[in-house]
Amino acid sequence: MSSITVLLVDDHLVVRSGLRALLGTQPDLEVVAEASTGEEALRLVRTHVPAVVVMDLAMGPGMDGIEAIKRIRDLNTGQAILVFTTYDSDADIVRAVDSGAMGYLLKDAAPEEIFAALRGAVQGRSVMSPPVASRLFQQLRNPDEVLTPREAELLSLLTEGLSNRELGRRLFISEATVKTHLAHIYAKLGVDTRAAAIATAIRREGMR
Amino acid sequence: MSSITVLLVDDHLVVRSGLRALLGTQPDLEVVAEASTGEEALRLVRTHVPAVVVMDLAMGPGMDGIEAIKRIRDLNTGQAILVFTTYDSDADIVRAVDSGAMGYLLKDAAPEEIFAALRGAVQGRSVMSPPVASRLFQQLRNPDEVLTPREAELLSLLTEGLSNRELGRRLFISEATVKTHLAHIYAKLGVDTRAAAIATAIRREGMR
DNA sequence: AGCCGTATCAGCCAAAAGGCTGAGGGACCA
DNA sequence: TGGTCCCTCAGCCTTTTGGCTGATACGGCT
Numbered sequence: 001m002s003s004i005t006v007l008l009v010d011d012h013l014v015v016r017s018g019l020r021a022l023l024g025t026q027p028d029l030e031v032v033a034e035a036s037t038g039e040e041a042l043r044l045v046r047t048h049v050p051a052v053v054v055m056d057l058a059m060g061p062g063m064d065g066i067e068a069i070k071r072i073r074d075l076n077t078g079q080a081i082l083v084f085t086t087y088d089s090d091a092d093i094v095r096a097v098d099s100g101a102m103g104y105l106l107k108d109a110a111p112e113e114i115f116a117a118l119r120g121a122v123q124g125r126s127v128m129s130p131p132v133a134s135r136l137f138q139q140l141r142n143p144d145e146v147l148t149p150r151e152a153e154l155l156s157l158l159t160e161g162l163s164n165r166e167l168g169r170r171l172f173i174s175e176a177t178v179k180t181h182l183a184h185i186y187a188k189l190g191v192d193t194r195a196a197a198i199a200t201a202i203r204r205e206g207m208r
Numbered sequence: 209m210s211s212i213t214v215l216l217v218d219d220h221l222v223v224r225s226g227l228r229a230l231l232g233t234q235p236d237l238e239v240v241a242e243a244s245t246g247e248e249a250l251r252l253v254r255t256h257v258p259a260v261v262v263m264d265l266a267m268g269p270g271m272d273g274i275e276a277i278k279r280i281r282d283l284n285t286g287q288a289i290l291v292f293t294t295y296d297s298d299a300d301i302v303r304a305v306d307s308g309a310m311g312y313l314l315k316d317a318a319p320e321e322i323f324a325a326l327r328g329a330v331q332g333r334s335v336m337s338p339p340v341a342s343r344l345f346q347q348l349r350n351p352d353e354v355l356t357p358r359e360a361e362l363l364s365l366l367t368e369g370l371s372n373r374e375l376g377r378r379l380f381i382s383e384a385t386v387k388t389h390l391a392h393i394y395a396k397l398g399v400d401t402r403a404a405a406i407a408t409a410i411r412r413e414g415m416r
Numbered sequence: 417a418g419c420c421g422t423a424t425c426a427g428c429c430a431a432a433a434g435g436c437t438g439a440g441g442g443a444c445c446a
Numbered sequence: 447t448g449g450t451c452c453c454t455c456a457g458c459c460t461t462t463t464g465g466c467t468g469a470t471a472c473g474g475c476t
Contacts, residue, residue, distance in 0.1 A: 015220075017225070018220075021226065022221075022222065060316070086220075108219055108268070109221075111221065148451085151452095161399065161406065161408065164433070173453085177455060179433080181453085182433085193434080198369070202410050400464075
């Protein structure tokens with residue numbers, strides 16, 4: 001049985017080392033490359049064509065994880081992409097799934113969980129950490145409170161303190177549209193000011 | 209020359225694995241134990257008496273990193289404690305130094321940086337990542353940017369999403385006074401909207 | 417006594433945000 | 447084909463926020 005080739009993407013060297021060490025204990029898993037930025041990840045996917053990409057969502061300046069996932073999917077080189085990150089934020093989960101991630105693991109996952117996710121991913125199975133799964137489950141029961149991908153994207157930028165004008169520029173939409181999205185977000189979060197939205201987003205969604 | 213014994217404390221297994229793998233490349237550094245919680249760390253310090261403790265500040269439920277550092281120091285068993293964490297928040301740095309940490313490294317530090325910090329720590333030298341050092345340095349140069357107690361109080365409430373009116377009521381001051389305080393806070397934080405203030409407060413000052 | 421930092425307040429004006437209604441286009445699905 | 451989301455945009459009006467200037471009061475330090 002041939003090995004499952006893996007590309008690791010994380011801006012922290014220790015995390016990459018740790019994953020490499022963990023995966024190294026499994027004969028069928030082989031780390032063929034590591035990237036510390038989204039740009040590098042994209043390049044290495046082209047050159048190495050790994051079976052699976054394990055990706056952190058939070059990365060330094062430049063392309064973020066979500067963007068990197070989209071770009072990799074656009075290459076159509078068949079990678080299964082696993083998100084491997086610290087926070088189980090609603091918005092991040094929605095966006096990650098929307099952009100084509102096959103699974104969503106938290107960094108405190110047990111090794112067996114990680115191995116299983118990798119093996120499942122190449123077979124087309126979605127795997128996620130229990131906390132992530134339960135969040136999604138709860139969301140299915142209250143669909144009215146689920147942010148759409150676009151709303152989640154906007155909320156994420158909102159927590160960086162941008163104004164409506166800046167949000168519009170960043171997302172290439174008019175300020176009017178920004179306000180529409182915000183109104184929907186407020187309704188779903190149960191708040192009525194952007195300050196409260198930011199506060200609840202960061203506290204409740206685990207954003208930083 | 210005998211090895212430097214190290215205890216790793218981090219709630220993420222991958223990070224511990226990564227550190228173990230990195231430190232394993234150095235003949236004079238020996239990881240003698242790993243802990244995933246503050247309580248466990250305290251126990252292992254007693255039983256293994258390591259020369260250095262490498263500690264993440266953010267840990268799951270229970271004792272946090274700062275508390276763990278204080279407790280370890282209280283044992284008086286002579287450990288040098290190195291903080292190894294993701295964020296260079298002003299509040300965290302101050303609190304870590306205050307509770308007796310010997311150094312402050314960010315997780316994206318280069319391996320050589322980590323090794324040097326460990327070796328320096330056992331010799332009583334303080335080491336910190338450049339970004340951390342520059343933050344401290346900047347604070348020393350610009351005492352103007354330190355919030356007054358009243359401002360800090362207001363900022364804390366601000367991060368809960370309150371409006372000016374609500375802030376006034378909560379603090380028993382007029383809305384005009386609230387606005388004055390806010391203006392000062394904005395100036396000190398280097399922002400010009402409350403949204404940005406909330407964002408930087410939560411991210412940079414470690415408020416949650 | 418004078419100075420400085422902190423905390424308190426007011427008024428004025430411009431900019432930003434929020435609430436509301438309405439509306440068009442595209443995707444998906446029954 | 448019609449219905450339902452989602453994303454997009456506009457206009458109008460009210461409230462909130464932010465920028466500015468200036469003012470009083472108290473405490474501590476020199």
